[in-house]
Amino acid sequence: MNCEEIRRSVQDYVTRELSIEDRRLFDAHLVECAECQRELALMMALVSTLDHQPVLEPRPGFGEKVLASLPRQRSFVLSPWWSLALAPLLAGIVWLFRVPIARGLEGLLGRVAVSHVTAPAVTLPQAGIAAALIVLVGLGVAFSAGAYVWQVYLRD
Amino acid sequence: MFEHVESTSEDVLVSRSARGDEQAFGVLVERYKGMLYSMATRLMKDRGRAEDAAQESFIKAWAALPGFKGESKFSSWLYRICYNTCISELRKKRPEVELDEAMGVQVEGPVQEFRNRDIQATIQDEVSRLPDDYRAALTLYHFNGLSYEEIAKLTHKPMGTVKAHIHRARAVLKTRLVERVGWDNLKEVMWQ
Numbered sequence: 001m002n003c004e005e006i007r008r009s010v011q012d013y014v015t016r017e018l019s020i021e022d023r024r025l026f027d028a029h030l031v032e033c034a035e036c037q038r039e040l041a042l043m044m045a046l047v048s049t050l051d052h053q054p055v056l057e058p059r060p061g062f063g064e065k066v067l068a069s070l071p072r073q074r075s076f077v078l079s080p081w082w083s084l085a086l087a088p089l090l091a092g093i094v095w096l097f098r099v100p101i102a103r104g105l106e107g108l109l110g111r112v113a114v115s116h117v118t119a120p121a122v123t124l125p126q127a128g129i130a131a132a133l134i135v136l137v138g139l140g141v142a143f144s145a146g147a148y149v150w151q152v153y154l155r156d
Numbered sequence: 157m158f159e160h161v162e163s164t165s166e167d168v169l170v171s172r173s174a175r176g177d178e179q180a181f182g183v184l185v186e187r188y189k190g191m192l193y194s195m196a197t198r199l200m201k202d203r204g205r206a207e208d209a210a211q212e213s214f215i216k217a218w219a220a221l222p223g224f225k226g227e228s229k230f231s232s233w234l235y236r237i238c239y240n241t242c243i244s245e246l247r248k249k250r251p252e253v254e255l256d257e258a259m260g261v262q263v264e265g266p267v268q269e270f271r272n273r274d275i276q277a278t279i280q281d282e283v284s285r286l287p288d289d290y291r292a293a294l295t296l297y298h299f300n301g302l303s304y305e306e307i308a309k310l311t312h313k314p315m316g317t318v319k320a321h322i323h324r325a326r327a328v329l330k331t332r333l334v335e336r337v338g339w340d341n342l343k344e345v346m347w348q
Contacts, residue, residue: 011323042342046330049279050298055190056197058207063185066214067178 001029006036013040014047089137096130170230174221181221185214188231191300192238198295199242201284209245213238235300236310239292246288275337282332283325290325293318 001009001022006029012018013026030036094101164172164183172180192213196206216237224233283291292311296302304322308315334342 011326038339038343042330042334043326046279046326046333047298049276050283050294050326050329053194053198053280053299056194057190058193058210062189062193062207062211063182066185066189066211067182069211069215070178070181070218071215 001025003029003033003036006030006033007039010036010040010043011047014043086141089134089141092130092133092137096127096134166230167226170221170224170226173218174224181218184230188234189214191231192234195235195238195295195300196242198283198299199239199288199292200246205245206242209241210238213241216241232302232306235296235302239296239310243292275333275342278333278336279329282329282336285332286325286328289313290321290328293321294325297322 006026009018009022009026013023018026030040164180166184166187169180169184173184189210192210193206196209196213197203200206200209213234217234220237224230283294286294289311293307296307296310297304302310304315304318307313307318311318313321
C-alpha cells in the first residue's frame with residue numbers, strides 16, 4: 001500500500017472492516033511511514049471520541065412531563081392469551097350440555113344409518129362440578145377484566 | 157414498589173407498558189430519556205426542539221406499544237420513532253440554531269481518545285455543522301451504536317450510501333479539526 005491507499009482505508013482499519021490481507025499490508029506500510037502513523041493516530045482519536053460522546057440529560061421533570069402527557073384513553077387491545085381463558089369456559093359448557101349435544105348427534109348419526117352411538121347419562125354431582133367450574137372461570141375472567149380496566153382507564 | 161419495578165427486566169417492562177402500565181413505562185422513560193434527548197439534540201441542533209421531539213417520541217411509543225411485536229430490540233424501535241419524529245420536525249424548516257455550549261462534555265474514556273475539553277467541544281461543534289444526512293448517519297452509528305444495515309433500514313437509504321456518508325463525515329471532521337486546532341496542538345494532546 002502507498003500513502004494514498006492508506007488514507008483511503010484508514011477509517012476501515014480503525015473500525016476493523018479491512019480484510020486480514022489488507023490489514024497486513026496496511027501494517028507493513030505503517031512501520032516505515034511516520035506521516036501515515038500520524039494520520040492513523042488522529043483518526044483513532046476522532047473515532048474513539050465520537051464513540052464516547054456524552055449522554056445529554058433533558059431538564060429535570062422531563063419524565064413526569066412525559067407521563068402527564070400520555071393519553072388516558074388508549075385503544076383497548078386484548079392480549080391473545082385472553083382467549084385461553086375462554087377455553088375451559090367453553091369446555092365446561094360443552095360438558096354440561098353433553099347430553100342434549102350427544103342426543104342431537106345420535107339423531108344425526110341415526111339419520112345416516114349409524115346406530116351404535118348412545119347418549120351418556122349425567123349425574124347430579126357431575127352437573128354440579130360443571131356448574132362450579134363455569135362459575136369459577138367466569139368470576140376469574142370478570143375479576144381480571146375489572147383489574148385491567150381499572151389499571152388502564154381509571155387509575156390516576 | 158417503584159424500586160422493584162426499576163430492577164425489572166426490559167422485556168417485562170415493555171410487556172407491562174403495552175398493557176397500559178404507566179409505572180412500568182415511566183421506568184422505560186427514565187432509562188431512555190438521555191439517549192433519546194441526546195439523539196434528538198444531535199439531529200436537530202436545538203435543545204428546546206430536541207426535548208419536544210423526545211417527549212413526542214415517548215408519547216408515540218406509548219400509543220404504538222400494543223402493536224410492538226418484539227421483532228427488533230426495543231431500543232432500536234424507540235430510536236426509529238425518535239429519528240422519524242426528528243426528521244419530520246426538521247422538514248418543517250424552522251430557523252436553525254447553533255448548538256449552545258459544549259453539550260456537557262465529560263472527560264472520560266480510553267487513552268487514545270481526545271480528553272481535552274476544547275477539542276471535544278470543537279468536534280461537537282463541527283458535528284453540528286455537518287449536512288443533515290451526514291450528521292444523522294454519524295449520530296446513529298457512533299452514538300446509538302447502530303450497524304450500517306440498521307441505519308440503512310431506518311433512513312431508507314442504501315447501505316453503501318450510509319457508509320459513504322459516515323466516511324465523508326469523519327473525513328470532514330478530521331480536516332476541520334486540523335484547521336481549527338492545528339497539527340502541533342493535536343500532536344501535543346495525542347501524545348501527552
